Amino acid sequence: MNLTAEQQAILDGAKGETMAKVMKTLVMYGQIFGAEKMVPVTSQYNHLVTSFGLKALGPVYDLMNQLIDAGAVSGQKFSVDPRPLDPKVPANFLQNLVFKKFMYSKQDFYEGQLRQLGLKDEDAFSCACYLDEQGNRPKKGEVLSWAESSAVVYANSVLGARCNRNSGIMDLMGSIAGFVPYFGLLTDEGRKATWIIRVETTKKPEAQLLGSAIGMKVMEDVPYVMGMTKWLGTELDEAACAYLKDFGAATASNGAVGLYHIDGLTPEAKEQGTSLIAPDAQVYVIDDAELQRVKDNYPLVWKNPNAKPKLCFVGCPHLSLQQLQDWTERLEQSLKAAGRQKVCIPTVFTTAPGVKKAFENSPYGARLAATGVILSCICPLMYMNNPLCGPMPVITCSNKLRTYTTARYYTEEEILMKITKGGNPQ
């Protein structure tokens, strides 16, 4: 790799042994992918994936301490994924005991480390850091050192920023050095699509189901998705962005997608069109039957498949303000039709701290509270990792949550029916 004099000096130890190891990490990482140079990180903020003070991550805290002790802290402020706990989210005595004494006993300690390393502010805990209310929204063309699979794929695809699917810790290394190796999704060539996806469904496909199907098919390749403008339009309005947020999260968690193009909608597809498609791209056609096949093949790991759900999570990744407003209206209508005032399954909506404040300061806040839904900023995945929560029959419309936990997936409409009427849609 061709390093600048400054980069070479750091690698040689001019800024100390720890900074040399940071640079060595980035150089070795880049060399695996044939990177010939490092490029500056140009975004205002970074975003880290590791937000949880999980007792089992001792090796990570040791490494963070090495960085802090050496003064090797982030050159950028950063946001980070959601906190794992919120006392408002239902948990019994034993579950709480496991959360606090065994699982997340290092939370306060780790948040202290994050502050020393460059945490943006106390509300900077969300997987959807790019939402307007969270204030970490990179511009088109900026180079990032982010992690968090759903945020990376959104930044690349919807915002047109440039970021590889960096791992936790590697995200911080790029921010400390101020450089990242130039390869993969940072390059024009790496952003070419090697799959053409033809969406031929008879109705608007569920975002998280479509994303799941594509992720499982293309793995880490770049898909160019055709046939979506009739469902999403040609402008990245709030509804389209919310759809793509959920779609992308499913492509990234069910597969390893770091960038997708939506024909006629996402920035690079609008500018370059089908010239983004690489020669010999493979084709995957998705119709109603294919989506049903994918959904039917999700494993169900509940001990009793007919168990009555005890909890429902909506909002993985975190809900946008518009999504919260839409859900509130749909809940009110469905509850009214069912002759109920409150949801019949304990339900938690998760959103970013900035969005929660804006929502609760609007008339919608009280309206949602009246339905009995709990609004929280936690990561539901971190909740479900509790071994006493895992066996609970939990339902969700998040394909990401389904992938990592025992939560059972339903479409949004099915979830609405279950939490307002206790059944499935007719």
Add this chain to the structure above:
Amino acid sequence: MREFHGRVIAPGCATAPALVSHGGLNTLASFQKALQFGDKQATCGDQNNPDLYGKQMAGKALCLPQTIGSTTGGLVLYCACSMNRQPACLLFSNPIDSLAAAGSVLAAVWLDNVQMPVVDCLGDEFLSYVQDGMTITIGENGLVRVE
């Protein structure tokens, strides 16, 4: 017995029984329970991976196309190495992905005395041929013997 030649990502020699995943390895989903709850055998917890679910990964020659899923993947591998619950080696049929690469590099640079040889680009034929329980031997220069 067959031999396959790949690219060395992390050098080293190893002999171990094969454990094969034909789909992508979701690192977080596979390792999270083992790391959290002291499972030294690193039993795979990924319900979406029928090849690996419920099988012990520590000390095995893990044969796979690539890793997928959460970007905690590299960090999870790093922790597995630090706790000595890592596979004996990682053998990729495809070019390695960024998350597995990060885990390998982080372990090599920031941990002492960790052994987890990694070889990629072994080809689709490698993954078609190798089966659970076969003996894998990694030699010098990315030569992988399967018998």
